[in-house]
Amino acid sequence: MAEPWAATSAIGTFIVLLITMARNLNIPFPLMDLFMTFFRKVLSVVYPYEQITINDYRGEYMQRDELYTTAEAYLSSVCTSRARKLKAELGKGCDRPLVTIDDNEEVTDTFRGTKVWWYSRKRTSNSSVISFYPGNEECKYYCLTFHKGHRQLVEGEYLNHILKEGRAALLCNRQRKLFTNNPSSSWYNYRSSVWSHVAFEHPATFDTLAMDPEKKAAIIDDLVTFREGKEYYQKIGKAWKRGYLLYGPPGTGKSSMISAIANFLEYDVYDLELTAVKTNTELRKIFIETTGKSIIVIEDIDCTLELTNKRKEKKKEKDDKEKEKLLPGQEEKDDNSKLTLSGLLNFIDGLWSACGGERIIIFTTNHPEKLDEALIRRGRMDMHIELSYCTFEAFKVLAKNYLEVEQHELFRIIRTLLAEVNITPADVAEGLLRKKSRNNDVRACLDNLIIEIQAKKQADEEAEKEKDKSKAESSTQKALDLDDDKADDIKK
Numbered sequence: 001m002a003e004p005w006a007a008t009s010a011i012g013t014f015i016v017l018l019i020t021m022a023r024n025l026n027i028p029f030p031l032m033d034l035f036m037t038f039f040r041k042v043l044s045v046v047y048p049y050e051q052i053t054i055n056d057y058r059g060e061y062m063q064r065d066e067l068y069t070t071a072e073a074y075l076s077s078v079c080t081s082r083a084r085k086l087k088a089e090l091g092k093g094c095d096r097p098l099v100t101i102d103d104n105e106e107v108t109d110t111f112r113g114t115k116v117w118w119y120s121r122k123r124t125s126n127s128s129v130i131s132f133y134p135g136n137e138e139c140k141y142y143c144l145t146f147h148k149g150h151r152q153l154v155e156g157e158y159l160n161h162i163l164k165e166g167r168a169a170l171l172c173n174r175q176r177k178l179f180t181n182n183p184s185s186s187w188y189n190y191r192s193s194v195w196s197h198v199a200f201e202h203p204a205t206f207d208t209l210a211m212d213p214e215k216k217a218a219i220i221d222d223l224v225t226f227r228e229g230k231e232y233y234q235k236i237g238k239a240w241k242r243g244y245l246l247y248g249p250p251g252t253g254k255s256s257m258i259s260a261i262a263n264f265l266e267y268d269v270y271d272l273e274l275t276a277v278k279t280n281t282e283l284r285k286i287f288i289e290t291t292g293k294s295i296i297v298i299e300d301i302d303c304t305l306e307l308t309n310k311r312k313e314k315k316k317e318k319d320d321k322e323k324e325k326l327l328p329g330q331e332e333k334d335d336n337s338k339l340t341l342s343g344l345l346n347f348i349d350g351l352w353s354a355c356g357g358e359r360i361i362i363f364t365t366n367h368p369e370k371l372d373e374a375l376i377r378r379g380r381m382d383m384h385i386e387l388s389y390c391t392f393e394a395f396k397v398l399a400k401n402y403l404e405v406e407q408h409e410l411f412r413i414i415r416t417l418l419a420e421v422n423i424t425p426a427d428v429a430e431g432l433l434r435k436k437s438r439n440n441d442v443r444a445c446l447d448n449l450i451i452e453i454q455a456k457k458q459a460d461e462e463a464e465k466e467k468d469k470s471k472a473e474s475s476t477q478k479a480l481d482l483d484d485d486k487a488d489d490i491k492k
């Protein structure tokens with residue numbers, strides 16, 4: 001069987017000959033039309049190939065087509081050894097150059113014993129209009145050519161194979177990203193999407209995270225089980241997702257833990273700022289536009305939404321009053337026109353679960369007691385992780401990271417102090433760092449830390465005394481008020 005390019009050039013030459021002959025012989029148009037119909041039928045027999053075009057850009061906002069980028073990555077990983085002309089590009093979001101086939105180059109691939117041909121092409125627009133959209137003046141595309149007898153195989157299986165392998169190649173090559181959601185008012189601007197991103201380069205890992213080693217091991221174990229659980233989740237009929245609630249005082253490492261998880265799993269991070277989301281409909285769009293292998297984070301969830309019980313009750317009272325004010329005929333706004341707790345719950349359970357690919361959702365809070373039970377129940381937030389004040393074990397991790405020491409005679413004093421004082425890992429880290437920057441003396445750093453912990457201890461004791469004093473004063477005042485009331489009653 002002739003290769004498609006050989007057949008194409010032979011047919012092309014034949015058509016040019018025909019047109020020239022028709023012009024020279026002045027053949028009438030109806031006769032030519034009849035001949036062309038006949039020619040097309042013959043062509044389908046002598047040229048048994050079909051072709052799929054995959055364009056670089058698509059859609060109203062001219063977004064890059066995912067099939068094009070995955071095909072590019074696939075060809076780069078599988079077929080470049082067979083190409084003679086290559087090109088190297090540092091693609092958006094990649095941390096290594098992508099070497100793939102050059103424009104107007106051709107490679108072959110074999111899938112289940114079937115040969116297909118890939119052509120890389122470039123189309124240049126002749127229009128004199130200057131376009132704002134990339135890809136309007138110059139459009140790159142791939143032509144995938146195959147024998148028409150293999151159409152089912154190509155459409156049904158080969159394209160899926162390209163997607164799967166191409167995505168895997170992209171994952172290996174990519175720079176991980178930290179996404180933040182744009183305010184909805186900007187979504188309709190030119191090329192502005194729901195999320196914007198920067199490279200995710202936070203250095204925190206589980207090795208640098210100061211916390212109880214057993215707790216840390218349990219979290220790592222849970223993450224590994226999740227990452228390798230695709231078949232298990234499929235078997236039990238659950239969406240491949242996991243929720244973590246991180247709670248504890250400020251400076252105990254909640255944000256550091258998120259970065260450590262992202263670095264451990266090599267996932268992207270979507271930092272969802274709920275205050276920028278106005279309605280449930282917007283929330284739905286935001287969730288849909290997240291990709292697999294990602295962590296969706298809502299920090300300080302108790303502060304960002306009307307989700308706490310008390311605030312919810314107050315809000316209900318306000319809403320009831322507003323409802324009373326509605327004139328007859330005026331309808332209450334439907335739930336999708338505002339952001340609600342039930343909206344968030346629905347997306348965690350339903351729509352979000354339906355999106356393919358593994359996802360983790362993490363809430364952080366300093367006040368877990370303020371959160372609605374429904375939001376953090378098991379099944380939604382599968383693991384509740386408390387990050388607390390610095391223990392001696394956690395201090396040892398910080399000392400190893402910051403000072404590169406695992407043992408020191410001053411550790412004994414620090415151990416006793418840490419058992420008595422509530423000090424955050426952030427404060428301990430700061431204490432170790434302060435002297436380190438001036439001189440590299442380990443003893444000076446530890447001495448400095450001891451002074452800081454002692455100062456904190458003293459401050460706590462004074463605050464405690466102050467609290468007791470004001471408590472005593474308020475109970476004396478109460479007793480005096482009671483006596484006054486009694487005296488008034490007697491007078492009456």
Ligand SMILES: Nc1ncnc2c1ncn2[C@@H]1O[C@H](COP(=O)(O)OP(=O)(O)OP(=O)(O)O)[C@@H](O)[C@H]1O
Nearest residue numbers: 208209210249250251252253254255256425426429
């Ligand atoms: N457990 C920890 N292990 C290692 N470093 C920590 C830990 N906790 C805090 N730190 C240090 O303190 C800094 C602040 O910590 P982080 O932002 O993770 O705390 P947080 O609990 O998220 O605080 P907030 O509630 O205020 O957001 C970090 O950059 C890190 O250097």
